[in-house]
Amino acid sequence: MFHYTIRRLLIAIPTLLIISLIIFLLLDLAPGDPMAQMPLTVPPEVKERMRQALGLDQPLLVRYFLWIKQFFWIEPLNVLDSLFGWNLVGDAQRIISWQTRSPVADIIAQRLPQTLWVVGLAYVIGVLIALPIGIISAYRQYSWFDQIGTFVSMIGFSVPTFFTGVVLIILFSVKLQWFPSIYDTTLVVDDWDSLMKQIRQMVLPVMVLALFNASQISRFMRASMLDNLRQDYVRTARAKGLSEKVVVLVHVLRNSMIPVITVIALGVPTIFGGAIITEQVFKVNGIGQLLISAIQANDVPMVQTLTFIFAVLIVLFNLIADVLYGILDPRIRYD
Amino acid sequence: MTWKTLLLGATASLAFAQVAQAERGSDGEVRVIYYQAPSILNPYLSAGTKDEEASSLILEPLIRFNPAGEMVPWLVTEIPTLENGGVAEDMKSITYKLKPDLKWSDGTPVTAEDVVFTYEYCTAPGGGCAQASIYEGIDKVEAVDASTVRILFTEPKPVPYVAFAGAQGPILQKQQFADCLGEKAPTCTQQNFNPIGTGPFKVDEFRPNDVITLSANPNYRDPAKPAFAKMTLKGGGDAASAARSVLETGEFDYAWNTQLAPEVLDEMLKGGKGRMVFAFGSLVERLEINLTDASPSLPADERGTVKHPHPILTDIKVRQALSMAIDRALLAEVGYGDAGKPTCNLVPAPAAYADDTNTGCLTQDIEGAKALLEEAGWTVGAGGVREKDGKKLSLLFQTSTNAVRQDFQSIIKEWWNEIGVQTELKNVDGSVFFGSDPGSPDTFPKFWADVEMYANNFNGADPEAYLAERICSKIPSPQTQWQGQNVGRFCVPEYDDLAVQLGQTGDLEKRGEIARKMNDMLTRDSMTILPLVYRGTLSAASNTLGGVDINAWDSQLWNVADWYREK
Numbered sequence: 001m002f003h004y005t006i007r008r009l010l011i012a013i014p015t016l017l018i019i020s021l022i023i024f025l026l027l028d029l030a031p032g033d034p035m036a037q038m039p040l041t042v043p044p045e046v047k048e049r050m051r052q053a054l055g056l057d058q059p060l061l062v063r064y065f066l067w068i069k070q071f072f073w074i075e076p077l078n079v080l081d082s083l084f085g086w087n088l089v090g091d092a093q094r095i096i097s098w099q100t101r102s103p104v105a106d107i108i109a110q111r112l113p114q115t116l117w118v119v120g121l122a123y124v125i126g127v128l129i130a131l132p133i134g135i136i137s138a139y140r141q142y143s144w145f146d147q148i149g150t151f152v153s154m155i156g157f158s159v160p161t162f163f164t165g166v167v168l169i170i171l172f173s174v175k176l177q178w179f180p181s182i183y184d185t186t187l188v189v190d191d192w193d194s195l196m197k198q199i200r201q202m203v204l205p206v207m208v209l210a211l212f213n214a215s216q217i218s219r220f221m222r223a224s225m226l227d228n229l230r231q232d233y234v235r236t237a238r239a240k241g242l243s244e245k246v247v248v249l250v251h252v253l254r255n256s257m258i259p260v261i262t263v264i265a266l267g268v269p270t271i272f273g274g275a276i277i278t279e280q281v282f283k284v285n286g287i288g289q290l291l292i293s294a295i296q297a298n299d300v301p302m303v304q305t306l307t308f309i310f311a312v313l314i315v316l317f318n319l320i321a322d323v324l325y326g327i328l329d330p331r332i333r334y335d
Numbered sequence: 336m337t338w339k340t341l342l343l344g345a346t347a348s349l350a351f352a353q354v355a356q357a358e359r360g361s362d363g364e365v366r367v368i369y370y371q372a373p374s375i376l377n378p379y380l381s382a383g384t385k386d387e388e389a390s391s392l393i394l395e396p397l398i399r400f401n402p403a404g405e406m407v408p409w410l411v412t413e414i415p416t417l418e419n420g421g422v423a424e425d426m427k428s429i430t431y432k433l434k435p436d437l438k439w440s441d442g443t444p445v446t447a448e449d450v451v452f453t454y455e456y457c458t459a460p461g462g463g464c465a466q467a468s469i470y471e472g473i474d475k476v477e478a479v480d481a482s483t484v485r486i487l488f489t490e491p492k493p494v495p496y497v498a499f500a501g502a503q504g505p506i507l508q509k510q511q512f513a514d515c516l517g518e519k520a521p522t523c524t525q526q527n528f529n530p531i532g533t534g535p536f537k538v539d540e541f542r543p544n545d546v547i548t549l550s551a552n553p554n555y556r557d558p559a560k561p562a563f564a565k566m567t568l569k570g571g572g573d574a575a576s577a578a579r580s581v582l583e584t585g586e587f588d589y590a591w592n593t594q595l596a597p598e599v600l601d602e603m604l605k606g607g608k609g610r611m612v613f614a615f616g617s618l619v620e621r622l623e624i625n626l627t628d629a630s631p632s633l634p635a636d637e638r639g640t641v642k643h644p645h646p647i648l649t650d651i652k653v654r655q656a657l658s659m660a661i662d663r664a665l666l667a668e669v670g671y672g673d674a675g676k677p678t679c680n681l682v683p684a685p686a687a688y689a690d691d692t693n694t695g696c697l698t699q700d701i702e703g704a705k706a707l708l709e710e711a712g713w714t715v716g717a718g719g720v721r722e723k724d725g726k727k728l729s730l731l732f733q734t735s736t737n738a739v740r741q742d743f744q745s746i747i748k749e750w751w752n753e754i755g756v757q758t759e760l761k762n763v764d765g766s767v768f769f770g771s772d773p774g775s776p777d778t779f780p781k782f783w784a785d786v787e788m789y790a791n792n793f794n795g796a797d798p799e800a801y802l803a804e805r806i807c808s809k810i811p812s813p814q815t816q817w818q819g820q821n822v823g824r825f826c827v828p829e830y831d832d833l834a835v836q837l838g839q840t841g842d843l844e845k846r847g848e849i850a851r852k853m854n855d856m857l858t859r860d861s862m863t864i865l866p867l868v869y870r871g872t873l874s875a876a877s878n879t880l881g882g883v884d885i886n887a888w889d890s891q892l893w894n895v896a897d898w899y900r901e902k
Contacts, residue, residue, distance in 0.1 A: 031770070032764075032772075033769075033772050035770065035771065037766070040791045042465060046465065046466075046468050050464075051463075052461075053462060053518070054463065099543070100524075100527075101377075101520070101521035101524065102375075102527070106524075110542060110545075174583045180584070180586055181579065181584050182368070184546075186546055283569065283571045283572045285372070289544075298770075
């Protein structure tokens, strides 16, 4: 297993390098201009000088290798600097966002907490809701519970979050005025009042995302449970005289969890990617909102860095899912 | 009691109400939402309106423009003129006197050196200053004494109020930005995010593209202002949700640029929590007509150049017919409601420059348009499309992707269809259309189409530079990397002469006359630009927020020091 993991990690390096090049080339080929948002009153020659100040007059390959150097060398050094108070970076140029003229990594670090709180919590809640629903739906297949569960998850899965989000805002913020429609990212939780405030502002976005996540995962759970419930070992377990509780929650559930855990693990990178639409609707201003605003402004270093971080996470969690699979299922061995 | 005394009484009591509350920081917090989140608080590194306006809370220019487009001395004692001796007789220099006892928010005095430094900052090579154009034509900026600054121009400047004016030209603190010149400008993140200014507020925390928290500047020159102790400027989302947070949920006090369909706004106003405020500047939505042939059959370096005149649109009768078929009042109503007026002028304001007599295009005349086309030899052929010498009257009409513009496109297509003009519609994403990639076929200056629609305005309140964009040498072509704003490829020597004349005339009345003539040459006389709608700026304000005076000639937040909470 250890060798397998090492081998996979080594393979990941060229994979990621190729991904980074592809991202870079795609962004470069895509039409768009970082100066397009500037008003037309700014003359073309001024825009040209601004582009030069951003380094856009450099050849493609130079820009690519500069980015590689900044991402793999200068930014990690900077992390060490801030952890231990050293000064390894010195005057070296970090990856600078074109929109804000400030280091990309600092903005990402500033945004990550919001995203992890809202999107991460929604994922956890989604999983917590999905598992029992999936189990009961499978155990009582075609019961009213299963029917309702199927109906709700179909709605959660097929209605887009930009719709549910706005509906919830109109219902709970505009009509009932229970929850705010705009998330306050500067809120500091240090007492009971602010904690309640934080919970109130998280309710709506978490609800929207949790519904979406839960409907997806509960379907997997249900399908996997149904597969296992029909297996011979279940009949054997029952014949041995084991209680239904033990049969379902110990024997069937454990085996059914194997594919579901893979699905859950593969979904984790999407937490870091943020929820572009939901963040935009509720103004959570996390990573998703950062990505979309950077795309709109053609802020290439920001988009490049974010998408590459997502790529790293996806590669990483694929590996984790594979390793978990081997640990959970004794039939699978990689060595 | 007459009306006059009644009004006077009302004004007096209003003034009194303001005086009664006049104590700095007595009104708590004001919450403003910008659906486009500010990215940086240094307008010299971004000309984005959102960034300029957010910066205007902190940084201030020497002169501002009020909602009528008139100059207001802001950090200076008066507007220098030829009469008061502030402008030199030869019009080659202007002298500003700073207000006495001006302080930065850190308590240090504002001096003429700061003004000089600001000029150096924006003109330093390698800095990519976004406002470089307002400092063009300046030979030198010098500090005469601690509170007097003189600008020397290379040529006589009849309108010298461009530098250090409006939201584009605020003064930076020399001490803070001294190490940020030229190529170092982008490395000064701390400075760019937390500029020290003279404005009513100072930055507590700046989160790029998210939220700015500010508090009242303890050293602001008016000890009674601002009434608010704190300000939160949140960014993100879209115009509709920003408007909703003011008009329906009341979470915010002011939402910037809530340009929405009139019926959507009416519905939101029923929430009863706020009102719409609007102001008109110089923004005009217009059709530009391409006088050159952009047909794809031509080689790429000749396509859309003056070498090939347009086969259809060089005939003024056709251009006129296209204009006559349009009902501008309907377009303004449908697209912009209260924030739009039909117009025939490219320069719709200020009053001194706008031609009130140019109103001929306001009435739609379908029959007249048809007659004109007949006269020009275009007769109705198969499918109702006009033809001449076997050639169909068919046009490609492009604009940027935007709900209102696509509505306009389809309505105009309908009208043109009625007069027998076939129209093919195309829309291009704004970041490409307004981008300036010379390799892209879809930018608005390249204009590889027959007709295009967009909006533009001018900075400050003087249209000289704006009208000068239409001279022959500003025609985009492969030689200019397809840059230049004379997108219709309009070229009349008489117009070029007038542009030179305007640049040499100081007398306001004469300037107005020349500008109006140039405006008419582009619109009524040549029909190369068909103005459609004079667009205002529309924002939403809470009913409890007083003192709002929205301004389209400067930052919308220009008078934020006067804002207060209605009790």
